[in-house]
Amino acid sequence: MGLNEKNTAGLKSPVTVLPGLGPKKAEALERLKIRTIEDFLCFYPRDYEDRRSISFIMDLREGEPSLVRAVLRQVRKGPYVPRKKRLLRLLVEDQSGVMEVLFFNALWLEKNLKPGETYLLFGTMTVRAGKRQMVHPEMSRWTGEEERGILPVYPLTAGISQNEMRKWQRAAALFYKEAEEYMPPGVLAENRLCGLDYALENIHFPKDIQKLKEARYRLVFEELFLLQTSLLALRNRVTQEAAGIPFSSRVKLSDFGKTLPFPLTGAQKRVMAEIDRDMESPGVMNRLVQGDVGSGKTAVAAAAVYKAVKSGYQAVLMAPTEILARQHFESLGDQFRDLGFQVDFLSGSMTAKERQIVLTELASGRTDFLIGTHAVIQPGVEFARLGLAITDEQHRFGVRQRGLLSQKGCRPDTLVMTATPIPRTLAFILYGDLDISIIDEMPPGRLPIVTKSVEESQRDLVYDFLAKEVEKGRQAYVVAPLIEDSEALEETRSAASLFEEVSKRFPEKKAALLHGEMTQKEKDRIMEAFYNNEVQILVSTVVIEVGINVPNATIMVIENAERFGLAQLHQLRGRVGRGSHQSYCVLITSGNTPVAKERAAIMAETSDGFRIAEKDLELRGPGELFGTRQHGLPQLKIADLCRHGKVLSAVSAAAKKILSEDPRLEKPENQGLRQKIEKTFEKLEDFG
Ligand code: ADP
């Protein structure tokens, strides 16, 4: 902790050192992850109320939150009706006029109101039947020294009021000076960022809007900067600390392309050339290949395997599920055996004996190409000369697992494949530790999937249509948001009840139920049955999102489509349209909110995963879109990757600059940053 060591005791103190904060409140604060003073300082407002000036009732404008000081003239209580909200109707007056104030179920307030006294009200005025009204304003007795200024509005939890939160935050302000400034002075100066205590003061209790902006900019910058430098430092560790393998420049990825029965797309060629360059360089490749479902990532990965093996090394491909791994083994296995490679398979479901055989082949170097599940990163799996490690459907693996895979050899090159399209601004942060290649072109000749959005009332028609497809010999997916019926979500269908419904409706066909709470074994068994067409209708939750390939499946019905995000719908839809038959995706929506409608329209209009991802980002925000968990990144506190895209370029320039000047962060002025990064690493590993 360096120079500030003596002070940090204060920051690390439990919240109960604040006046009026007892163990009970502390328990409630735990739910907001507030345990220490420091947590308080970093618990930022979600919004602000501008209470700098008091308005006259007659000057209030509809819909504008404002502060009023008025005398209470009248209190009228509505009748008490069991289970109905009880109405409290007040009349208040200032020198300009009168206004009605309404509260529902506000017994606590009722007791404390005294006609004739002066109160402060903060709320939004509306006009009803010619009368000025405020519903549920914040109301407190005027003491002569009212809270003025721009007031913070914090996220709350049961048992904590906004007033309490503000009171404690005010008390915690004593500690702003103790907060340790770890941003290097050069970065602060060059980016014109304010100091930490100034930022804290003005994010909580801004003096004016300009200061609030300065404070927010600094904190957003800081958060993104920390994440970015951490990821870049992680990449530096892997790529620079040891030399990688320079693969032969005589074998090109495109040479493998020549063995394929189709011409490569332009995008595939471009990405292959990027990988050629990385693999031939003496550094370690750390590359992410992004491409929509069906864009031909596997061919690119296979070409990299070809180059690695032809250069005399082993390659490994890790898939997130057994069935995906097996699919790769079937298709790639045949392809590579024809070229004279030895291809082996490793998964957790093998017997000890089978496993031992594979391990021996691998360690002896006879295996050229290993395909498998997580089993390939387990202890005991030794390669003779691993040169290339590939993970498929990356979003299922965390940063740490990626790391484990690359530790299996002496600095093998790594390639990560993902079908989750991510807008560039985001990819930069999420994959700051990787270089990015994008396959943004689909192989020609594919029939676009026909996407329709319908309302609940048309469900029967949808299932009649599904019946026709199944009669033709095709297979179908039915997706529901829940596993089982839930009382809280009455309108939402569950996979379990749909499975019953579908089984009754199509007695002569075989339906199966699949959901996330099944064991991997059960899931694999059902997927296998669907793959082999022993099951015609697969009813499931979103577990099928990850790349299973069943070309005979031509229709997907998504129930309660309004409950899924756009990116998720797009991923789901990618399960059909993989064969030569026309495919269909039907979204059944109930509750026609504008957002639901807009989403359905976008789905029907485009199949461009990147466009869909950008839209999803706009409509929902990144938190939901990429459950940061699945990307192995810590939760962001203040930065919003949608709104702060512009800050990102400044952040990444600053991050790159500091790491190029001081790659190991050894300079004294960078020590604070370095420690913070170590902590971020720990978090990254936790999430891995
Ligand atoms: P992804 O892994 O990106 O979802 P795949 O690599 O599985 O996609 O490719 C989907 C299908 O398209 C496969 O059947 C593959 O053989 C085929 N394919 C790949 N590249 C091309 C191409 N350039 N032209 C025609 N078909 C292709």
Ligand code: MG
């Ligand atoms: Mg794939």
